[in-house]
Amino acid sequence: MEHPQEQLADTNLAIPYQGGWTLLPLLAAAGGAWAFNQELWADNLTTLGVMLALIAGSWQPLWRALTRTDWASPLARWTDWSAEAPMLHWPYVQPGTPGDHLRHRLSLAKAWWRDVGRLPLAHAIQRAVGTLLVGILLSLALGRMSLLLTLIVLALAELATLWHEGRGAVGALWTGITMVAIPWFLGASLDAPGSIVLPAISSVALALMIGLYIQPNGWALVGPLIGAALLLWRGNASAVGWLLLLAIPGLMVLTARPSRKVYRRAVGTFVLAMVVLMAWAL
Numbered sequence: 151m152e153h154p155q156e157q158l159a160d161t162n163l164a165i166p167y168q169g170g171w172t173l174l175p176l177l178a179a180a181g182g183a184w185a186f187n188q189e190l191w192a193d194n195l196t197t198l199g200v201m202l203a204l205i206a207g208s209w210q211p212l213w214r215a216l217t218r219t220d221w222a223s224p225l226a227r228w229t230d231w232s233a234e235a236p237m238l239h240w241p242y243v244q245p246g247t248p249g250d251h252l253r254h255r256l257s258l259a260k261a262w263w264r265d266v267g268r269l270p271l272a273h274a275i276q277r278a279v280g281t282l283l284v285g286i287l288l289s290l291a292l293g294r295m296s297l298l299l300t301l302i303v304l305a306l307a308e309l310a311t312l313w314h315e316g317r318g319a320v321g322a323l324w325t326g327i328t329m330v331a332i333p334w335f336l337g338a339s340l341d342a343p344g345s346i347v348l349p350a351i352s353s354v355a356l357a358l359m360i361g362l363y364i365q366p367n368g369w370a371l372v373g374p375l376i377g378a379a380l381l382l383w384r385g386n387a388s389a390v391g392w393l394l395l396l397a398i399p400g401l402m403v404l405t406a407r408p409s410r411k412v413y414r415r416a417v418g419t420f421v422l423a424m425v426v427l428m429a430w431a432l
Contacts, residue, residue: 181429182337208285219274221316326361366413389431
């Protein structure tokens with residue numbers, strides 16, 4: 151059952167988590183490995199499985215816990231909070247000293263957490279800490295690159311939350327970078343002997359392609375064009391037509407001026423197909 155604070159953000163989600171959208175990061179990681187790192191598929195299926203477990207068991211729930219929680223509402227009450235909670239007596243602390251001020255602030259924080267913060271925030275904090283620990287353990291099994299990317303996912307989740315003032319919803323480009331580009335890059339570069347420049351470029355292009363395409367406005371047209379440009383640059387002109395064909399249904403839905411939620415549910419299957427096409431073509 152979904153936590154109430156996540157339900158508050160459902161109407162404004164950058165990318166929904168129903169249906170096939172939950173597969174997007176996993177498909178991106180598998181696609182990146184297929185495009186640039188096929189040794190994982192051929193000789194190291196265990197590593198591939200651990201990589202997918204890292205994304206499904208750590209990155210996705212960590213991202214959701216931090217970006218889909220309404221931090222702003224309970225924190226807004228802290229600015230003028232005056233109620234105190236009982237605290238143990240601190241020996242040798244005199245009134246008016248820094249220790250006395252610290253004890254006063256801690257009593258305010260304890261009362262705020264008990265009366266305001268615990269109910270909406272405790273679940274998200276526990277979930278974030280737990281999934282981060284899972285991610286670190288799995289990353290240690292995969293190597294330094296995966297550990298670095300896990301920390302980057304954490305940093306991007308915090309930055310996205312702060313950028314959108316903790317309101318429980320972040321922009322599509324943030325989600326595209328974190329849940330598409332980074333999994334794709336992980337799959338493409340994990341234990342790969344070659345250069346990481348091309349996987350990095352393709353990761354950025356993929357994030358822009360999807361992040362812009364799922365905008366229910368004129369930017370939706372720009373996303374597939376970025377993907378097409380990457381395919382042309384890589385000499386895969388035959389795949390360009392298929393990519394633009396997959397983009398047409400979403401552009402047709404836009405003519406009805408749908409809501410953000412309706413549009414993104416409508417294009418979910420086609421976005422997954424775009425990722426598969428890019429993995430096959432690259």
